[in-house]
Amino acid sequence: MKNLFVITGGPGAGKTTLLNALSANGYKTIPEAARAIISEEIETNGDALPWKNKQFYTDKMIAASILDYNRATASQPNEICFFDRGILDAVCYADMIGYALSTETIEKMLNCPYNPKVFILPPWKEIYQTDNERKQDWQEAEHTYFQMKSTYEKYGYEVINVPIGNIDERKEFVLTQIK
Template structure:
């Protein structure tokens, strides 16, 4: 089944660029926000001493991330909201990860990416070294963070999405920038 939801917006980018802070602000403003699935998978796998981690079994991690992202999309449909709904990363983030670690993007993965469509405008957060930090789930160094940004941008463009770069600014101004871009549609 193919889904197209023009009120579903993705916020993406490399790690540690402020997406979650802006999403928290959007949620405080009354918008529905779908949390990042990748970070939840890492926390869960670490808690159970699992193998589906980016530093252990990259393929298992990617497949869990892909399925969790598709489930998040289906859950968002059940919200039945006419307001913009925001995702902390989308299905194509899993595709991008697969490309970056040189995993095969199988026909099944390709089909999922094509069947779950978001608004064509994707908000991407650029690398911002002043706010970048690593932690237990985020282990990428700065160079990897920059490479992830470029790879995300290319992946979304390859699938026909329009990239809108969110300026480096305060959390409130970044939130307002996103809302104003949506209102201009």
């Protein structure tokens, strides 16, 4: 879909801050499914957590990401929309933990195309922090960035590095790229 843009990268690179800035400018944004799942699982003492049951967590991320995609395309399909991570982020995570996805899951994922331009935020040590939902260390954050880049390229997307800079510079960079 030509108006559906993914903003991805490793943890703590500023994706959510960028999405919030785009939303403040009137753009439709879809929050990251993974953080919502982790929050809910912590609150309910659930098992679908990356530090408990990684496969269950991955399945929930993929299902939630596909649902978010379908909701975004059903309502105002021509509206520009930015996703805080895409379905391929969950596919990448599955690869990283050695979890082989079913053919059916891969087919569902392939039926949810985004704009060919995917924006990736590189690791930025000065802003990186852990929290209740983000427990990865700096090395894992860097590794995730390279894995995400590789995964999107493997599926034919043009991965565009969003330069490190203040939020207005990053937002303007993205908006210039989509025009």
